[in-house]
Amino acid sequence: MNKNTKLLLITIDGPAGAGKTTVSKILAERLGYKYIDTGALYRGVAYEAKKSNISSDDDAGLEKLCATLCLEFIRNENGLRLFSNQIDISDEIRTPEMSMLASAVSARKAVREYLLSRQKELGKGKGAVFEGRDMGTVVFPLADVKFYLDASVKTRAKRRYKELIGKKDSPTLEEIEDDIKHRDENDKNRKLAPLKAAEDAIIIDSTELGIDAVVNHMLSHIINCSS
Numbered sequence: 001m002n003k004n005t006k007l008l009l010i011t012i013d014g015p016a017g018a019g020k021t022t023v024s025k026i027l028a029e030r031l032g033y034k035y036i037d038t039g040a041l042y043r044g045v046a047y048e049a050k051k052s053n054i055s056s057d058d059d060a061g062l063e064k065l066c067a068t069l070c071l072e073f074i075r076n077e078n079g080l081r082l083f084s085n086q087i088d089i090s091d092e093i094r095t096p097e098m099s100m101l102a103s104a105v106s107a108r109k110a111v112r113e114y115l116l117s118r119q120k121e122l123g124k125g126k127g128a129v130f131e132g133r134d135m136g137t138v139v140f141p142l143a144d145v146k147f148y149l150d151a152s153v154k155t156r157a158k159r160r161y162k163e164l165i166g167k168k169d170s171p172t173l174e175e176i177e178d179d180i181k182h183r184d185e186n187d188k189n190r191k192l193a194p195l196k197a198a199e200d201a202i203i204i205d206s207t208e209l210g211i212d213a214v215v216n217h218m219l220s221h222i223i224n225c226s227s
Contacts, residue, residue: 007033007127008225011135012218014149015195016099016183017156019206019214023149024131026215031129031222036073036122038132038139039102040082041115043093044071046101048084056104066114073122096164096171096179103183106133107190133187136198145225147218148197151207156180 010033012024021037028035046056048069054061070085081090092098105111119139123130130139136146151159157177164170171179187195197203202221206214 007125008144008222009123009126009140010129010145010147010222011140011143011198011201012129012131012147012149013133013135013137013195013197013201014147015133015156015187016180017160018149018151019159019211020131020149022211023206023214023218024129026211027218028129030215030219032127034122034128035080036119036128036130037080037082038115038119038130038135040073040090040093041071041118042102042106042111043098044082044084044089045069045111045115046098046105047089047093049105050098050101056101056108059108059110062105062108063110066110069114071118096176100179100183103186107186107192109192112192133195134193136201137196138193141198145222146198146201147221148201148203149214150203150205153177153180153184155207 010027012020012027014020024037025035027033045062045066049056049062049065052061052065054065072083074081074083078090081088082093083089116139119130122128123140126144130143132139136143136148154177157173157180160176160180161173164176184195204214204217209217
């Protein structure tokens with residue numbers, strides 16, 4: 001974007017498999033903004049909880065764990081990576097098990113409070129694209145531009161299947177679809193920060209749209225806001 005254009009804080013929320021990660025990365029690159037994958041932060045907590053044998057409903061244990069964590073994004077030759085206490089855990093958190101565990105721990109107050117402050121720190125200065133599930137509703141209710149990216153369950157399952165196919169112990173398409181339905185149910189019905197579109201969010205259904213079409217649609221709204 002033009003150097004004289006004001007920096008914006010952009011949020012992209014939506015369910016698993018809607019294409020948020022791919023779109024957010026491209027959008028941030030096109031704008032010259034930081035890209036923040038907040039889902040990775042929840043996966044990071046989930047990974048450390050499992051490693052420490054802390055149950056997803058053990059609030060006291062999770063609170064103690066969060067007090068010891070140092071989750072940070074570091075860009076290296078492998079791209080943007082998530083480090084936990086100086087150890088790269090980016091690959092370890094990208095499993096179906098971590099997806100479900102992240103959904104479970106994200107419903108716990110101690111985890112949300114810890115990551116809420118962490119995310120707000122990352123958003124200082126704007127010029128960032130935040131991808132998640134409650135970015136526009138809870139974390140950044142005053143964000144400059146909010147998007148909610150959705151797609152049908154079958155479409156989302158197929159996209160996730162293509163990402164995981166060929167990897168060790170990769171699940172079947174049916175298993176992924178069941179996981180997505182289960183995670184949607186958890187995310188939308190939890191008491192704390194349920195998954196939903198912000199009232200002022202721009203809703204985009206990507207079921208029939210390609211990545212470029214989604215990004216261009218978002219850019220058109222962003223340009224109007226920044227001019």
